[in-house]
Amino acid sequence: MPFLVTPAQLARRAELYHQLAALTGAGVGLIQALDQLQRHPPSFGFRAPLRRVVERLNAGSTLGEAITAGDWMTAFEQALLEAGERSGRLEQCFLLLASYHDDRA
Numbered sequence: 001m002p003f004l005v006t007p008a009q010l011a012r013r014a015e016l017y018h019q020l021a022a023l024t025g026a027g028v029g030l031i032q033a034l035d036q037l038q039r040h041p042p043s044f045g046f047r048a049p050l051r052r053v054v055e056r057l058n059a060g061s062t063l064g065e066a067i068t069a070g071d072w073m074t075a076f077e078q079a080l081l082e083a084g085e086r087s088g089r090l091e092q093c094f095l096l097l098a099s100y101h102d103d104r105a
Contacts, residue, residue, distance in 0.1 A: 007104075007105040008105075009043075010101045010102075010104045010105035011101070011102070011105040012042045012043040012046075013043075013101045014097075014099075014100075014101035014102040014105060015042040015098075016037065016041065016042050016046055017094045017095070017098035017101065018094070019033075019037055020033055020034070020037065020094040021091050021092075021094035021095045021098060023036065023037075024090060024091045025091045030057070030063065030090065031054060031057050031058065034050055034053055034054050035050075035054050037050055038050030038051045038053075038054055045072075046072075049070055049072040049073075052069060052070065053066045053067055056069065063081060063082070063085045063090075064078070064081070064082035064085055064086075067081060067082075077097060080093050080096065080097060081093055081097075
């Protein structure tokens with residue numbers, strides 16, 4: 001993420017995580033949810049990073065491995081999502097990140 005972050009950028013990031021939580025909570029697989037969001041992202045800037053994550057997941061990477069490439073996600077987000085992946089509680093991590101970014105916005 002860039003050094004200077006606006007409230008609108010934080011709100012769009014919160015929307016991304018909210019949509020991921022809703023999709024995965026409804027039973028949509030992670031790759032399918034990410035693929036759907038990369039085709040219809042809350043912000044155009046998410047399209048390319050999400051496409052790279054989907055490509056890496058399809059190639060056999062874990063989510064933790066797939067999200068560490070590039071600088072579009074903070075270390076906090078990466079650590080929380082890796083923990084969610086390991087614990088099987090990704091949906092709750094998506095909700096936590098959505099709330100976190102909403103609060104910061």
